[in-house]
Amino acid sequence: MSIMNSINTDFITDTGVTVTPTTVHIGAEIGGVDLRKPLTGDQVTVIRQALNQWKVVFFRNQPLDHQQHINFGRQFGDPTVAHVVFGSDGKYPEIYPITKHRTSFASRPAATRIWTDWHTDITAAVNPPFGSILRAVTIPPYGGDTQWTNMAAAYRALSPTMQSFLGTLRAIHRFKRADSGKDAQAYNEKVNNKALISEHPLVTVHPETGEYCLYTNSEFVQEIVGLTKAESDLLLNYLWEHCIRPEFTVRFHWQADSIAFWDNRSTQHLAIRDVYDTDFDRELYRVTLNGERPIGVDGKPSKSLSGQPIGTIKKP
Ligand code: SIN
Numbered sequence: 001m002s003i004m005n006s007i008n009t010d011f012i013t014d015t016g017v018t019v020t021p022t023t024v025h026i027g028a029e030i031g032g033v034d035l036r037k038p039l040t041g042d043q044v045t046v047i048r049q050a051l052n053q054w055k056v057v058f059f060r061n062q063p064l065d066h067q068q069h070i071n072f073g074r075q076f077g078d079p080t081v082a083h084v085v086f087g088s089d090g091k092y093p094e095i096y097p098i099t100k101h102r103t104s105f106a107s108r109p110a111a112t113r114i115w116t117d118w119h120t121d122i123t124a125a126v127n128p129p130f131g132s133i134l135r136a137v138t139i140p141p142y143g144g145d146t147q148w149t150n151m152a153a154a155y156r157a158l159s160p161t162m163q164s165f166l167g168t169l170r171a172i173h174r175f176k177r178a179d180s181g182k183d184a185q186a187y188n189e190k191v192n193n194k195a196l197i198s199e200h201p202l203v204t205v206h207p208e209t210g211e212y213c214l215y216t217n218s219e220f221v222q223e224i225v226g227l228t229k230a231e232s233d234l235l236l237n238y239l240w241e242h243c244i245r246p247e248f249t250v251r252f253h254w255q256a257d258s259i260a261f262w263d264n265r266s267t268q269h270l271a272i273r274d275v276y277d278t279d280f281d282r283e284l285y286r287v288t289l290n291g292e293r294p295i296g297v298d299g300k301p302s303k304s305l306s307g308q309p310i311g312t313i314k315k316p
Contacts, residue, residue, distance in 0.1 A: 029059070056267060076289055077130060098271070124196040126309050212297060218236070243268060
């Protein structure tokens with residue numbers, strides 16, 4: 001199967017799937033495929049190649065229901081439980097609702113902290129999901145976009161000296177506590193009950209592309225092992241700012257039936273919170289695909305300090 005470069009920016013494969021990059025470093029829109037139907041092996045290969053290259057791929061006009069969403073995900077990996085800490089809904093245990101007020105998921109405490117900061121999904125686990133697939137159902141007429149950043153590009157932009165130093169370091173990832181809000185206590189109880197804490201390398205090797213990726217995010221990482229608090233805070237704050245330089249990022253404007261599929265091994269993402277300044281609703285659903293332990297540039301894997309690896313949901 002070949003990929004033909006037709007008009008420089010648009011790749012049409014002989015499967016009929018089109019891959020149109022959205023920025024230089026990250027993001028591509030994929031067309032010519034109906035995700036409600038089972039994909040051919042070649043279509044899966046093209047989408048996976050696009051994901052590896054562009055880190056996040058977007059699809060438009062894909063009116064999937066929950067089951068079709070899960071089936072789409074299964075062609076790329078094993079779905080995890082909806083959320084390892086907040087649990088799942090009985091009928092579709094793989095589906096995690098991401099709604100403005102988080103009302104549609106009984107076991108998930110209401111949003112005491114309005115969504116999250118820049119992050120990679122569930123890096124408190126020793127085997128964070130490798131991929132996440134988010135499907136839009138209710139979308140505001142404007143606002144409520146999502147951004148992703150390419151952590152391999154961010155790594156490549158550092159000096160060789162900084163790259164070597166970071167390659168020797170590891171950091172601790174855990175859930176933040178909620179400090180205020182009416183449901184803070186319930187939220188903290190859930191997080192404490194699971195007590196997921198892991199030590200990951202600060203630079204990981206992507207298992208499919210071999211790229212070196214910065215592996216840190218301000219939502220889950222609190223300290224770098226072996227540095228003083230002042231050293232660790234300064235370095236982390238520098239890296240978090242560096243990672244989200246505009247040229248490493250893409251911003252996606254959702255429509256109903258849009259889908260974003262991203263690689264958690266090489267990206268961070270951010271749900272922009274402007275929608276909280278409006279009365280607009282926003283409702284999306286996510287399926288995450290099980291991942292392996294990240295591996296550092298020294299060949300050493302991540303280590304669990306507390307809690308169990310994330311499990312999968314087998315096909316019934
Ligand atoms: C997520 O953080 O996984 C969801 C991002 C979003 O709601 O845009």
